[in-house]
Amino acid sequence: MYPWIWRHLPGNAWVKSLIALVLVLAVVYAxxxxxxxxxxxxxxxxxxxxxxxxxxxVTP
Amino acid sequence: xxxxxxxxxxxxxxxxVLGELLITAGLILALxxxxxxxWTNVLxxxxxxxxxxxxxxxxxxxxxxxxxxxxxxxxxxxxxxxLHVPAMHNGEVLVKAGTGSKVLNEGVAxxxxxxxxxxxxxxxxxxxxLAAHRDGHGAKFHNIDKLKDGDAIVFETRDVWYVYTVYAxxxxxxxxxxxxxxxxxxxxxRSRPGRYLTLTTCTPVYTSDYRYVVxxxxxxxxxxxxxxxxxxxxx
Numbered sequence: 001m002y003p004w005i006w007r008h009l010p011g012n013a014w015v016k017s018l019i020a021l022v023l024v025l026a027v028v029y030a031x032x033x034x035x036x037x038x039x040x041x042x043x044x045x046x047x048x049x050x051x052x053x054x055x056x057x058v059t060p
Numbered sequence: 061x062x063x064x065x066x067x068x069x070x071x072x073x074x075x076x077v078l079g080e081l082l083i084t085a086g087l088i089l090a091l092x093x094x095x096x097x098x099w100t101n102v103l104x105x106x107x108x109x110x111x112x113x114x115x116x117x118x119x120x121x122x123x124x125x126x127x128x129x130x131x132x133x134x135x136x137x138x139x140x141x142x143l144h145v146p147a148m149h150n151g152e153v154l155v156k157a158g159t160g161s162k163v164l165n166e167g168v169a170x171x172x173x174x175x176x177x178x179x180x181x182x183x184x185x186x187x188x189x190l191a192a193h194r195d196g197h198g199a200k201f202h203n204i205d206k207l208k209d210g211d212a213i214v215f216e217t218r219d220v221w222y223v224y225t226v227y228a229x230x231x232x233x234x235x236x237x238x239x240x241x242x243x244x245x246x247x248x249x250r251s252r253p254g255r256y257l258t259l260t261t262c263t264p265v266y267t268s269d270y271r272y273v274v275x276x277x278x279x280x281x282x283x284x285x286x287x288x289x290x291x292x293x294x295x
Contacts, residue, residue: 001077001080001081002080028091031088031091031092031095032091032095032099036091036092036095036096039092040096040100041161044267044268045096045195045196045266045267045268046096046161046193046194046195046196046197046262046268047235047262047268048159048164048191048192048193048194048201048260048261048262048268048271049159049172049191049235049260049271050175050191050233050235050236050237050238050240050241050260050271051174051175051235051236051238
């Protein structure tokens with residue numbers, strides 16, 4: 001997977017590294033901005049309230 | 061000979077890709093921890109600071125004492141005041157209406173609207189019930205376990221400082237135990253209506269299997285003066 005991406009990046013090693021870095025940053029950005037906020041309420045780590053049915057705390 | 065080499069090459073490639081996927085999954089999980097325990101705090105603290113600043117501006121425009129009978133009966137949407145808990149060492153916590161994740165994720169404490177509606181500090185009697193995050197999203201109640209009997213909890217509204225004293229803690233209870241936020245919290249040992257304050261959050265840290273509850277009782281109130289001099293508990 002990663003070797004395949006590396007082979008298909010254009011330019012010499014320096015350019016490839018730079019593009020790879022940009023790609024990594026883009027992925028991290030997407031994770032922090034979209035994926036994690038979406039996933040977090042689905043995971044049982046951060047419910048803090050007491051309630052009757054348990055669902056309110058997750059999706060009020 | 062060539063055939064076995066090719067087969068071996070294919071297996072090696074498959075295992076390699078599998079390994080890369082596992083490493084990737086591990087990195088994503090590590091990033092999620094970073095997100096949960098650090099980045100959400102950054103976002104929430106920023107948001108809470110902005111909103112808190114707005115409330116203080118509101119308050120500054122309407123000088124203390126100028127209000128009518130109900131002190132702090134402002135619109136509850138923006139927040140009703142600030143919670144100061146010296147024993148938690150976390151500064152002031154903005155208190156807003158509701159305990160949904162959308163509210164709590166702004167790095168504030170929320171007062172319950174359901175299943176049992178919270179009282180307001182200025183009510184003649186009742187239980188002011190609050191929830192906030194233990195970890196992430198500001199982690200405003202992270203140090204709730206540092207609270208001991210006799211510790212002060214101060215609720216600041218526009219016109220009045222409400223000084224509460226902690227008298228009971230419940231270190232672990234079921235998330236379904238809504239009795240802890242009753243208007244007369246019997247589980248804390250009190251049986252008569254009074255002016256109570258209840259803090260709830262999740263426990264143990266980094267999980268939300270159980271709830272941690274701290275009860276306090278109003279010991280006195282102090283009028284806010286022109287310079288907003290904090291009560292002695294906060295000095």
